[in-house]
Amino acid sequence: MSNENKTCKVHYTGTFNDGTKFDSSYDRGEPLEFICGAGMMIKGFDEAVKDMEVGEIKDIHLMPEEAYGQPDPRNIFGVTIAELPGAEDLEVGAQVYLTNELNQPIPVKVVEKDETTITFDANHEMAGKELNFKIELVEVGE
Structure with a gap:
């Protein structure tokens, strides 16, 4: 039985x-709700939840390719x-939003600055990182 394309509620801790x-999500006291397999979550998270049963707790380790x-x-x-x-006025380390050609806001981080040029990094802050999740499937809707 697969949870794909169903609304899932999970509690999780990411480390x-x-x-x-x-x-x-435990710290917020609210489970996270998402449609499994719809691309709302990172690939490895979706994959893990796909085959879980309600009440099951699973520990996963994701390589960057399965994450960001x-x-x-x-x-x-x-x-x-x-x-x-x-x-x-921006300092190195500041997180700001720039607008792309389609007028969408993109989060970027200031990584370097001299008198004439400011350098931004638009990579996701979790790019390149291995992530671990403890996932508890709380509920599956239709």
Whole structure:
């Protein structure tokens, strides 16, 4: 029996390999609801939940390819500070939103800055990381 294309509610805790917790639905007291297999979740998470039974708890370890992928060097780019109003006030490490050609906001991080140029990284902050999840399937709808 597969949970694919069904609305699933799960509780989960996500950790990095060093044990650092980066996310947990338990802390929020609300299970996460998503449609299994619809691409709303990272690939490895969807795959794990697909064959779970309600009440089952599963520990998974995902390589970057099953999670947020590897960082893409093409997602790191420089912009002339003069062309970007407000850029002169940004510090390295700041998380900001830029707009792409389709007018969609893209989260980027400032990774470098000198007097004339500011460099942004648009890779997902979890790109390149191995992720661990403890997943508990709470409910499956139709």
